[in-house]
Amino acid sequence: MSERMTKRLKQLVTGERCVVAPGVADAFAARMVAMEGFDACYMTGFGTSLTRLGMPDIGLLTQTEMVDNAARIVDACGMPLVADADTGYGNPMNVRRTIREYERAGVAGVHLEDQAWPKRCGHLAGKRVIPIAEMEAKLKAAVDSRRDGDFMVIARTDAIAVEGFDAALERGDRYRAAGADMIFIEAPTSMAQLQAIAARFDGVPLLYNMASSGKTPALDNATMASLGFRLAIFPNWVMLAAIPAMRRMLKELKSKGSVADIRTEVATFKDLTDITGLPEVQALENRYGVPEDQRAGL
16 A cells, blocks of 8 residues: 555645645544545644644654554555655654654655754744754765655755755755655745745755745635646645534533534544444445444444
């Protein structure tokens, strides 16, 4: 599955369009993305930290926790998954193991960032970046260690907020030369910066991060494609959309002690079972002759 998905992702991002990859934090959301017909999916680090720990993305998760989450999402989504791999979790030797573990999980590509540990969400303050040469070594290790040549190594730099925009462009050049397949310059703050990134990396696949912080301009898909962005991630928008509905239900339950008045406003139990694949489970139970009184049903 890993090799097929890596090839599919490589084909998607070498075209002329910009592939939209909604961000998910768990297998359930990944199934919903698949049901809506998207071509790719993205595992958000912030979302993973939120669902696993109830904490912000400040470097609390370990490599094994991130890989475990990625493997579950891959299993559920049936499409190429690009995953947040933070800083690679150490020096070049750690990066080698990180790449191998994500490959084993079935991920189609990862982005590695040049932050110092403990890292921060790219749209939070308090970030630090490592020397360019140190990041180049990590990227070379990532490229050398992948078993599948189509597995995408995406180089992310967080230097805009730390060293300035020109330094971020320089880092992008160096990371591309080190072997990165795609460049991800985090948190540009204006259309002028986005255009400058496009001009500097003409012909190089670029990643666009539509974060919810409001720091980066919101572009439509056609504009992103015209600038050379070939992959657009929308990290936490699925979760952001869910929060108002969750609050509405909880407030109703707290104030009235009942959900009777909002029953028609929420999904049905059948919606839930359909999303989670109960019809497929029932078909398999029938195929394997599971006794009628032991079969899952509504």
